[in-house]
Amino acid sequence: xxxxLLFNAALLIFFAYCHxxxxxxxxxxxxxxxxxxxxxxLILRALIILIVVNxxxxxxxxxxxxxxxxxxxxxxxxDLIKNKLFAGIIFILLYAFSLEFAxxxxxxxxxxxxxxxxIGERRIKVLAGSSFVMTFGLxxxxxxxxxxxLPRGYxxxxxxxxxxxxx
Amino acid sequence: MGDMLLMGFQIVFTPQTxxxxxxxxxxxxxxxxxxxxxxxMAVALAMPFAYAMSPIVAIAFLVAVYCASITxxxxxxxxxxxxxxxxxxxxxxxxxxxAMQGKAGKALGVSLVCSAIGGIVASIAMFxxxxxxxxxxxxxxxxxxxxxxxxxxxxxxxxxxxxxVKTLISGLIGLFLATxxxxxxxxVPRFTWGNPALLSGIEMxxxxxxxxxxxxxxxxxxxxxxxxxxxxxxxxxxSLLSLKEAWSIKWTIVxxxxxxxxxxxxxxxxxxxxxxxxxxxxxxxxxxPEIFGKGAIEGVAASETANNAATGGSMVPxxxxxxxxxxxxxxxxxxxxxKGVQLGPLLLKTQPDYLSSVFASMIVTNIIMVIIAMAIAKxxxxxxxxxxxxxxxxxxxxxxxGSFALxxxxxxxxxxxxxxxxxxxxxKFKFSSAALVxxxxxxxxxxxxxxxxxxxxxxxxxxxLTKPITATLLTVCCVMLLYPIIKSFISSKKEKATA
Numbered sequence: 001x002x003x004x005l006l007f008n009a010a011l012l013i014f015f016a017y018c019h020x021x022x023x024x025x026x027x028x029x030x031x032x033x034x035x036x037x038x039x040x041x042l043i044l045r046a047l048i049i050l051i052v053v054n055x056x057x058x059x060x061x062x063x064x065x066x067x068x069x070x071x072x073x074x075x076x077x078x079d080l081i082k083n084k085l086f087a088g089i090i091f092i093l094l095y096a097f098s099l100e101f102a103x104x105x106x107x108x109x110x111x112x113x114x115x116x117x118x119i120g121e122r123r124i125k126v127l128a129g130s131s132f133v134m135t136f137g138l139x140x141x142x143x144x145x146x147x148x149x150l151p152r153g154y155x156x157x158x159x160x161x162x163x164x165x166x167x
Numbered sequence: 168m169g170d171m172l173l174m175g176f177q178i179v180f181t182p183q184t185x186x187x188x189x190x191x192x193x194x195x196x197x198x199x200x201x202x203x204x205x206x207x208m209a210v211a212l213a214m215p216f217a218y219a220m221s222p223i224v225a226i227a228f229l230v231a232v233y234c235a236s237i238t239x240x241x242x243x244x245x246x247x248x249x250x251x252x253x254x255x256x257x258x259x260x261x262x263x264x265x266a267m268q269g270k271a272g273k274a275l276g277v278s279l280v281c282s283a284i285g286g287i288v289a290s291i292a293m294f295x296x297x298x299x300x301x302x303x304x305x306x307x308x309x310x311x312x313x314x315x316x317x318x319x320x321x322x323x324x325x326x327x328x329x330x331x332v333k334t335l336i337s338g339l340i341g342l343f344l345a346t347x348x349x350x351x352x353x354x355v356p357r358f359t360w361g362n363p364a365l366l367s368g369i370e371m372x373x374x375x376x377x378x379x380x381x382x383x384x385x386x387x388x389x390x391x392x393x394x395x396x397x398x399x400x401x402x403x404x405x406s407l408l409s410l411k412e413a414w415s416i417k418w419t420i421v422x423x424x425x426x427x428x429x430x431x432x433x434x435x436x437x438x439x440x441x442x443x444x445x446x447x448x449x450x451x452x453x454x455x456p457e458i459f460g461k462g463a464i465e466g467v468a469a470s471e472t473a474n475n476a477a478t479g480g481s482m483v484p485x486x487x488x489x490x491x492x493x494x495x496x497x498x499x500x501x502x503x504x505x506k507g508v509q510l511g512p513l514l515l516k517t518q519p520d521y522l523s524s525v526f527a528s529m530i531v532t533n534i535i536m537v538i539i540a541m542a543i544a545k546x547x548x549x550x551x552x553x554x555x556x557x558x559x560x561x562x563x564x565x566x567x568x569g570s571f572a573l574x575x576x577x578x579x580x581x582x583x584x585x586x587x588x589x590x591x592x593x594x595k596f597k598f599s600s601a602a603l604v605x606x607x608x609x610x611x612x613x614x615x616x617x618x619x620x621x622x623x624x625x626x627x628x629x630x631x632l633t634k635p636i637t638a639t640l641l642t643v644c645c646v647m648l649l650y651p652i653i654k655s656f657i658s659s660k661k662e663k664a665t666a
Binding site for chain 2: 008015021022026030031040043051057093100108118121126146
């Protein structure tokens with residue numbers, strides 16, 4: 001429950017800041033128009049009110065011990081790192097952020113092996129084989145078949161991608 | 168009328184045209200099933216082939232690609248929770264739960280048959296009522312279009328009536344996300360924090376893919392014990408609707424066909440809005456709204472009927488007025504203009520063979536599409552036999568390509584990943600991803616039309632809201648918004664009285 005309260009509090013702070021930001025950075029609109037800043041302000045005001053209502057609802061329906069910050073201390077860092085969900089989120093984020101420089105070929109090959117291993121596949125041959133087939137098969141399909149060039153990466157990875165595209 | 172009909176089918180059933188329609192249907196279903204290849208992208212990819220054809224054959228071919236791609240989008244939505252096209256997003260709400268229950272074949276059958284019915288109803292409406300429907304569409308100015316988009320938003324309260332506040336927050340977050348980027352009227356940057364990548368706004372496809380597909384993979388990563396229920400390793404047998412089943416959802420099909428056709432006609436609305444509007448209308452109209460989102464065939468039927476009906480609807484302003492109703496229609500229009508065809512009111516009088524050939528090709532496409540899409544769905548469903556330890560990363564991979572291919576931008580992949588994580592938090596804390604997506608889809612249309620209408624009325628909001636069509640639609644919105652609140656109030660009063 002404390003996590004839910006914190007999530008709502010984070011939303012509240014973010015949207016309150018957005019409301020301040022749009023008001024402070026945009027000029028006021030003429031009275032005959034609904035200006036560029038007024039529509040987002042309407043939405044943000046409604047959002048802030050509803051999030052406050054939601055926080056009050058959660059607070060009222062939660063026993064005092066569950067909404068205590070002490071329950072956060074029970075979360076231990078080593079357990080968090082070993083958690084599959086946490087690892088999965090990190091893998092997906094790393095994959096998304098590395099695509100630009102590592103390129104589709106290397107990034108995807110490593111990602112599939114890592115994620116498949118995380119969710120239970122242990123056979124090295126299956127991991128490497130399926131990753132190779134999916135990575136190179138899809139790259140060729142999109143690059144050659146649909147002229148959609150997936151990220152090439154930098155340096156030698158770019159040269160490899162260009163070579164594949166010229167096949 | 169009979170002569171025109173005969174002429175249309177004569178054109179379509181010449182061996183060359185018929186083969187090209189079949190080829191277009193195959194291409195369309197495959198493109199549509201590929202995440203990231205939207206219906207308009209499918210038509211654009213098929214354009215080079217159309218250059219070598221005569222204008223009438225070219226439009227028949229492109230129409231086949233367009234209709235089939237919308238249907239193809241439903242296949243991956245049901246099997247992997249990845250909407251192949253944005254208009255298939257509502258199909259994931261009930262299609263994927265059906266697949267989880269081992270009823271993927273049934274969901275695919277409902278999706279294909281309803282797509283065909285929706286497409287056929289819309290093409291009949293287009294053939295019989297093109298000029299009249301086009302005139303109705305012309306009566307829809309910014310104020311009326313605002314009311315239509317608000318009607319779509321008003322069904323937010325129906326998406327999850329148990330968590331009304333959280334559903335409304337989710338919908339408003341979607342509306343907020345739609346405001347990021349250049350403002351639609353004055354071209355002023357909003358919420359960009361000086362980042363040029365945000366100027367073009369937040370794309371809805373990476374958000375949809377992230378919130379549906381990536382979130383699902385994260386859920387399965389956290390609780391692999393549920394893997395046995397997904398149908399992994401089981402055989403998927405695509406089965407068509409029985410007559411009894413079709414009869415039980417007849418009103419869903421009728422309502423969705425009408426909504427899809429009408430929304431398709433409106434410029435700027437299109438198949439995505441049609442499918443969302445139709446889905447949420449069904450939730451509102453249903454006597455058992457609680458089954459929606461948990462595997463209701465009515466949900467799949469509503470979404471797929473409406474998005475295919477919208478394809479027929481979007482051809483009405485294109486052929487009758489020369490106004491493209493959406494991106495795909497605009498690409499088709501450009502192909503025809505390049506070939507020297509002048510679209511507009513005179514086309515129907517001077518060259519009626521265009522209308523009749525489009526009509527005939529839509530009818531033929533929608534019929535052969537069921538057979539072709541069933542075969543392609545069988546190939547796709549074989550992927551379900553792959554163990555989830557391989558299928559999970561493969562889904563992330565398809566989601567990544569789908570997001571990247573949109574604008575060739577790794578920024579969209581990052582957006583998809585973040586949306587996936589946010590989607591997981593939404594599931595965990597019982598917010599509604601569907602409401603967020605609905606807000607994002609309708610946000611741009613709602614804002615730009617409301618602001619345009621107020622500007623045209625010199626700031627007189629009352630004049631905008633009291634126009635006959637607008638007032639009627641807004642009254643319906645109010646009833647739809649307040650109904651669940653009044654209903655829960657009355658039932659709580661009854662409970663108190665009995666206690």
